[in-house]
Amino acid sequence: MAATVEAPTTPSVAPLPQVVAHRIDPAPTGWTSWVTTTDHKRIGIMYLVLTFGFFILGGIEALLIRLQLAVPNNDLLTPQTYNALFTMHGTTMIFLFVVPVMAGFGNYFVPLMIGARDMAFPKLNALSFWLLAAGGIVFYVSLFFSPPECGWTCYAPLNETAYLPSGGVDAWIFLIHLTGLSSLVGAINFYVTIANMRAPGMGWGRLPLFVWTILTYAVLLILALPVIAGAVTLLLTDRHFGTHFFDATNGGSPLLWQHLFWFFGHPEVYIMVLPGFGIISEVLPVFARKPIFGYKAIAAATVVIAFLGLLVWAHHMFTTPSPSLVLIFFMMSSFLIAVPTGVKIFNWIATLWRGTIEYTTSLLFAVGFIGTFLIGGITGIFVAVFPVDWQLHDTYFIVAHFHYVLMGGAVFAIFSGLYYWFPKMSGRMLGEGLGKTSFWLMLIGFHTTFLVQHSAGMEGMPRRIYEYSDIKDLAVLNMISTIGAFILGLGILVSAINVLISLKKGPIAGPDPWKANTLEWFTTSPPPINNFDSVPRIRSVEPMKDIRRQVLAQTGGTEASPAPTSVEAGRLSAHGGGEH
Amino acid sequence: MASRMSRRLLLTLLVVVAGALLLAPIASADLFSPESGGSKNADDIDWLYKATFAIALIVFIGVEGVLIYSVVKFKARKGAVAAQIRGNTRLEIGWTVGAAVVLVVLATLTFVKLDSIRNPPDSSPDGLQLADTSRRLPPNGKALNICVNGQQYIWRYTYAADCKGGKNLGAPFSYEEMVVPVNTTVTLDIEAQDVAHSWWIPKLGGKFDAIPGYTNHTWFKVPGKFATKPGGTVFFGQCAELCGRNHANMTARVRAVSVTEYQAWLERRKADIKAAEQAAAQQRKQLEGSTANSNPAGPAAPGQNPARPTDASSTQNP
């Protein structure tokens, strides 16, 4: 392709890597170079841009929902439009934003963090991206005829043609298949890349925690996706080819759908949130200037959560006709999963403890994440107690609970990652003033929107209703919630503006603006096509610390200059790559 | 500049939010726990919720407190050096066990309350006098059973001991409003006609899904104090499982009345249904031959005209 660079992968053997350029092409530019690219960094950026686009769409849908619910008995939207809106909102946020945005970060940073020059299968990687784009398109064109109206869970038998004959549900099925295939191909790619392409010396015990979570994310996707793919295929044949898998009047079972859906759906929750955990585990030690507390415990907790995540699916089905024994089993397994989750939170806080914490926007989002996600975790315990869930299930309490987990958890982590990694991807810093404004608006907006929803649910307000009567405190609670949603939306907008401004005007970042710990900071920002000319030998979980220490030693202990040395920049010079 | 602006913005927002949060609870007392009061199972769920809440509050304040403390206390200052700690096995085992213990306590509380939430008690002596229907529950086998049937977008109640296979044909029924006697254990067999629905009257306990092809069960028993005034007390609820466009309008009411009032209502209901059936039969006779589309027996739901004038008009315009 461009420069053919051959550098020994183990520079410890040959201290001075040789750059042998047979031919050097200028880096490709123009839009065709994006469409045809197989470079993991460009694919990563396309992922991030596309998924943030969907995040904005999903956010607009959310604001329309909140406008409709602002006052009792509102008739701004028809019931049909309302049902279509929450279905599109939920589906967009899950299948077109949170899951693939993690693949975006993973694509860009997994190879960089493990010292690889690309993903294992670059062409499959491009395929993953284009399948995702296709899934988004087939789903959103249903706007021009009739979008699905059955919620992101699309329960049987409402999903059958007898009740929803329009093509919206079929568009939704198509979306599940395409995005599922995209994630599956991507997951295999991640798995192979992480298993085979780590830098010399990077054993499993030195794998960055973000990479651990992407590995777990990949395994969970591989286990869970075939189940939903099977389920929607059965639904497709029910709808168009005369089968009756989910049709009780012909011997089928609507509960089968729920089991299949949640056998996928619950691991999906961890698929969405585990990479977020990984981002937090990277960001906290950098800005607390302290090693992560309990690396092994955090990595182990990730794997345990993933395993237990496969055993809790029926806690979404506590109100279905089920024997007590089943209810008890799923209550206990859900309790069990709270333990490793709690362990992670304790470890993060212990990482901050006795650190020297720099209040960057990225760190603020990470701390906001811990504080907010904690509430989502605690309300998760409430709904795991199944008699209590009998009151809370399918109400606004649940809507609040999963937004604390997904918005307060995953989205805050994503923003933390965005502020942390934007300099690496663009070469420029994001504005801290706008960043902090955005953070506080989002934090306050978020809690204003969702805290009161717990109460609305307990006062009897079910989810997925387009209108409610003016009883109890529903009017005031919903008004507060709607105001909060607009504050939250404003906060997101501020970050979007920040990104647009900084792309052109942000201060130049340099290779390692945060003095971070992992290998992606060992190269220029943005990295060259081949990422690294030489890959150092890894001796700990914090290779960059080792490298900086060594540079200090080599330069005779003179104080570290704020400008990164050529070694830190990864562009080789006489220092020989910083190994030894 | 930007940071001062954001601080001012933050302050005003904080005031707005705090004000809103303070104002809201004044309106009602049950903002912080599920509804209860209409039946013992709802009360027990409420108790379990509050117990969980108490434990959760301690965990919440503890963890959130340490988090905020460490972020504030360990803010980077000149000359401060971060402690290079990589872990502490004892501490880590400690909090893992700690978390597990909290959950064991919660599970224990749940098991203690489970029986009284899940299983109905006997009716009180001053409740409706019932024949032994040999139901598995309550313990003496006597309960007033009502078949609850969810359909887009209305609830139908049939007052019959057996809900299966049309065995309740001819039994008294009502739509949307269920009338029950106080002090009497009412068991519900919950089914669905078309799509999935969910039965939920918050003050009378948790919700139970109505799923086509399945029968779900729950119960409630309204204390006598709710029937002291004539007309009794109405408990409101609504369908809690998305069932289509008008899911929001699928409301349900349970009116708890005294035993005598209940008996009078049931007799009146039987008579009404009989009268309506006769009227319908007569009408059917008139229409005989002109249309194959016969009326379903009995009066239709409130809001629907039992005579279905559409049938008649369609015969006039062939």
Ligand code: HEM
């Ligand atoms: C701008 C911030 C957001 C607001 C104001 C918001 C608001 C809402 C509301 C009010 C509902 C309930 C609709 C109903 O039940 O009638 C809802 C549903 C949902 N939201 Fe959000 N949301 C936001 C962001 C997110 C994010 C970031 C995610 C996921 C990562 C998400 C995932 C979902 C899901 C899965 C549902 C369920 C949809 C369904 O019932 O099928 N939301 N949202």
Ligand SMILES: [Cu+2]
């Ligand atoms: Cu319904």
